[in-house]
Amino acid sequence: MAAINIFHYLPGNSVIHRIDTRIKLVCMIMLSITTSLMGRVWDYLFLTIILLLFFWLSGMPVPRLLKELKYFHLLILMIIGIQAFSLPPAPGAFIPIPGFTLAGLKSGLLLGWRLVVIVIICLLFTGTTQISSLRRAVEWFLHFIPGLPAARIGTMFSLTFVIIPLIFDRAAEISDAQKARCVSGRKNPWQRISFMVFPLLRRTFEQADEMAMAMESRCYSEVYRKTAMKTSGYDWMALGFTALVCGFLFLL
Amino acid sequence: MNILETQNLTHIFPDDTIGIHDINLRFQAGEFTILSGTNGSGKTVLVKHFNGLLTPSGGRVLFEGKPITANLKYTRSSIGLVFQDSNNQIVGQTVAEDVAFGPENLGLSPTEVKRRVQKALTAVDLSHLANQRPYVLSGGQKRKLAIAGVLAMEPKIIIFDEPFTGLDYPGVRQVLQQILELHHNNHTIILITHELEKVLGHAHRIIVMDRGKVVMDGSPGKVIAGIENYGLKKPHGNVETMTWLQ
Amino acid sequence: MAKTSPLNLRMTVYSSLFTALIIIGGYLSFPIPMNPVPVVLSDFFVLLAGLLLGASWGFTSVAMFIFLGALGLPVFAGGKAGLAVIVGPTGGFLFGFLAAAAVIGWIAGKGKISVLKDLVASFIAGVIVIYSFGVIGIMLVLKTTLLKALAIGVLPFLPGAVIKVIAAVILAQVLRPLLQPQFKSNANSNDSNDNQ
Numbered sequence: 001m002a003a004i005n006i007f008h009y010l011p012g013n014s015v016i017h018r019i020d021t022r023i024k025l026v027c028m029i030m031l032s033i034t035t036s037l038m039g040r041v042w043d044y045l046f047l048t049i050i051l052l053l054f055f056w057l058s059g060m061p062v063p064r065l066l067k068e069l070k071y072f073h074l075l076i077l078m079i080i081g082i083q084a085f086s087l088p089p090a091p092g093a094f095i096p097i098p099g100f101t102l103a104g105l106k107s108g109l110l111l112g113w114r115l116v117v118i119v120i121i122c123l124l125f126t127g128t129t130q131i132s133s134l135r136r137a138v139e140w141f142l143h144f145i146p147g148l149p150a151a152r153i154g155t156m157f158s159l160t161f162v163i164i165p166l167i168f169d170r171a172a173e174i175s176d177a178q179k180a181r182c183v184s185g186r187k188n189p190w191q192r193i194s195f196m197v198f199p200l201l202r203r204t205f206e207q208a209d210e211m212a213m214a215m216e217s218r219c220y221s222e223v224y225r226k227t228a229m230k231t232s233g234y235d236w237m238a239l240g241f242t243a244l245v246c247g248f249l250f251l252l
Numbered sequence: 253m254n255i256l257e258t259q260n261l262t263h264i265f266p267d268d269t270i271g272i273h274d275i276n277l278r279f280q281a282g283e284f285t286i287l288s289g290t291n292g293s294g295k296t297v298l299v300k301h302f303n304g305l306l307t308p309s310g311g312r313v314l315f316e317g318k319p320i321t322a323n324l325k326y327t328r329s330s331i332g333l334v335f336q337d338s339n340n341q342i343v344g345q346t347v348a349e350d351v352a353f354g355p356e357n358l359g360l361s362p363t364e365v366k367r368r369v370q371k372a373l374t375a376v377d378l379s380h381l382a383n384q385r386p387y388v389l390s391g392g393q394k395r396k397l398a399i400a401g402v403l404a405m406e407p408k409i410i411i412f413d414e415p416f417t418g419l420d421y422p423g424v425r426q427v428l429q430q431i432l433e434l435h436h437n438n439h440t441i442i443l444i445t446h447e448l449e450k451v452l453g454h455a456h457r458i459i460v461m462d463r464g465k466v467v468m469d470g471s472p473g474k475v476i477a478g479i480e481n482y483g484l485k486k487p488h489g490n491v492e493t494m495t496w497l498q
Numbered sequence: 499m500a501k502t503s504p505l506n507l508r509m510t511v512y513s514s515l516f517t518a519l520i521i522i523g524g525y526l527s528f529p530i531p532m533n534p535v536p537v538v539l540s541d542f543f544v545l546l547a548g549l550l551l552g553a554s555w556g557f558t559s560v561a562m563f564i565f566l567g568a569l570g571l572p573v574f575a576g577g578k579a580g581l582a583v584i585v586g587p588t589g590g591f592l593f594g595f596l597a598a599a600a601v602i603g604w605i606a607g608k609g610k611i612s613v614l615k616d617l618v619a620s621f622i623a624g625v626i627v628i629y630s631f632g633v634i635g636i637m638l639v640l641k642t643t644l645l646k647a648l649a650i651g652v653l654p655f656l657p658g659a660v661i662k663v664i665a666a667v668i669l670a671q672v673l674r675p676l677l678q679p680q681f682k683s684n685a686n687s688n689d690s691n692d693n694q
Contacts, residue, residue, distance in 0.1 A: 025569075028570065032580075032581045036581070036585055071572075071578050072578060072582070075578075075586060075587070075588070078587070079586075079587060079640065082640050082642065082646075082650070083640065083641075115582045115586060118580055118581055118582035118585075119579075119580065119582050121570075121580070122570035122579050122580035122581070122582065123570075125569075125570045126569075126570040126571060126572070126579065130345070130346075131345050131571075132344070132345035132346055132349050134569065134571075135345065138569070152510060153562075155510060155514075156510060156513060156514045156517065156558075156562055157562070157566070158343060158344065158345055159343060159510070159511060159514035159515075159518075160514045160517045160518050160521070160562065160566065161345060161518075162342065162343055162344075162345070162386075162387075163514060163515055163518040164518045164521060164522060165387045166339055166387075167515075167518055167519065167522055168522055168525075171522065171526070194665060194668065194669060196526075197539075197542075197665075197669060198669060198672065198673075201519075201546075201669070201673055201676075202673070202676060204515060204519075205512075205515075205673070205676045205677065206676075207337070207339070207340055208508075208511045208512055208515045209508070210335060210337065210340035211340045211341075211343070211511050212507050212508040212510075212511040213300070213305050213335075214333075214335050214340050214341040214343075215343060215353075215507060215511070216305055216328075216507060217303045217305055217328055217333045217335075218328070218353055218354040218357060218401065218402075218405065219325050219328050219329060219354060219357040219358055219405070220357055220507055221357045221359070223359065266678070
């Protein structure tokens with residue numbers, strides 16, 4: 001089970017943890033949008049410093065951040081690499097590698113940096129927010145949109161994260177059992193996929209049926225329930241500060 | 253009055269195999285009944301009908317004298333069903349959230365939901381884990397969580413489907429202790445199991461099913477003699493005191 | 499929205515199940531002989547969702563998957579998360595998934611179900627739709643030419659994609675009967691729940 005870390009949440013009681021999830025969600029979206037719109041080195045530098053400050057405030061350990069970035073390192077390197085070779089060469093400048101340009105490298109580095117910034121924003125959000133409270137916040141926002149079944153979306157949100165560890169455990173079990181019977185000796189790839197997926201799905205379908213019944217037996221209903229969520233002055237301050245940072249980046 | 257009654261209850265699957273056939277049973281309030289039989293004898297199908305989860309092919313189920321379909325919500329909140337695999341029953345992101353699932357569905361006020369969650373978690377001794385994610389719990393704890401989820405609906409009857417499966421010795425003892433406490437608190441208990449030696453001493457009555465029919469029904473002392481005819485292992489020792497609890 | 503039939507609840511659970519499978523598919527990778535890139539199973543489950551759940555529930559499963567990722571939960575291939583992925587060079591494929599589930603459910607679910615139609619639908623959705631979106635995404639984000647985008651985004655994955663299309667169609671034939679309710683449940687109607 002340890003192989004999959006769907007739960008980013010690190011328990012804590014920092015200033016970042018305490019912000020109301022709905023406000024935190026808005027802050028995350030504001031920061032993400034700002035990041036994808038800005039383009040100068042100074043913007044990136046400024047935002048990175050602010051985010052690292054948030055990160056420090058959240059009390060999350062630095063290795064967490066590095067681990068998170070590790071997932072992305074191939075993608076980032078790819079972006080830098082492709083960008084470096086994709087701009088037309090400037091006349092006169094001599095660079096010994098064919099196709100490589102400095103302007104391209106610079107634009108690749110900025111794109112990569114943007115990715116890093118967005119990763120940090122996400123980690124800050126998910127690392128300090130419990131899935132159940134995220135679900136409630138999402139439900140809260142969605143229930144304002146007419147015609148959208150907010151309660152059902154909330155249920156699906158929860159169910160997905162209930163089902164993942166169940167399937168993953170079962171998949172690991174089936175995979176081990178097949179390894180024990182030397183499945184690696186088989187060369188045919190789609191046979192291997194079938195051997196894995198068919199037993200996995202047969203069992204999980206049965207489980208899904210039972211789950212639906214168990215929910216029915218507990219009187220499942222799809223009425224949106226107002227949950228007790230309160231915002232305090234502190235939450236609005238956090239929102240104000242984020243807005244200030246974003247506004248600053250836009251105006252300057 | 254009978255709290256629960258079935259009349260000619262029959263269930264035939266879409267592929268024409270018979271799930272249960274012509275079941276006529278009556279349960280008294282406060283009874284502790286064991287429902288036993290081999291795999292595929294129809295025990296689980298039967299109790300799913302008690303909860304209105306399946307539509308009978310024939311016959312009907314009465315709860316407190318009225319057909320259960322008259323008010324399914326009331327039936328389901330009054331007849332709690334603890335499923336065989338707790339994993340299938342746990343839907344919340346946290347222990348407390350899962351227990352709240354039922355009461356919230358009943359449309360209770362947030363304060364009442366909270367009160368019931370606390371009460372149910374205290375009853376199964378899981379209060380200290382209220383904010384944990386369910387999948388980190390042990391097998392026995394998961395089963396207790398499933399029980400708490402049912403308790404929070406404040407049912408009159410609680411049905412346990414194979415509650416001892418996959419549990420180690422301490423786990424079985426914890427869950428058994430729990431079931432007995434619920435029985436002492438005036439819940440009617442229906443317990444599906446074929447592991448008779450773990451629990452038989454506590455039961456008033458044992459029903460044996462075979463191929464979709466009720467083949468034996470009576471006090472443990474009477475029924476136990478003929479039990480081997482239906483693929484069940486006859487436990488050794490004194491039926492009156494047979495239990496895994498000391 | 500206020501009331502739901504059990505049938506709907508069942509499909510809600512199945513839809514979440516496929517969201518979970520799509521997420522897990524991004525963590526499971528298979529090596530293909532003579533091919534440099536290992537194959538992940540996300541798109542395979544997208545195809546299965548479309549084939550088994552039909553257009554609207556299949557679409558819902560994929561939409562939920564992208565929504566969870568947009569919220570920052572690490573659901574994308576290899577544990578990636580957030581808008582970084584959606585606006586990144588591989589983001590086009592995600593939108594391709596969304597379109598693919600709808601397209602495959604729409605074609606395969608129209609009229610009588612047949613293996614041939616499944617195959618055509620899966621091929622159109624699994625190869626043409628997903629990779630068209632993917633290539634457009636690469637071209638937009640990395641500002642490359644069509645040829646370069648094809649070379650990095652399609653060619654290495656093509657053998658895997660074809661295998662997955664075939665495997666999805668074969669599995670769909672075996673799995674469809676399982677989606678029929680095992681019990682006659684209290685649902686108002688029980689007919690054809692895999693292509694509504």
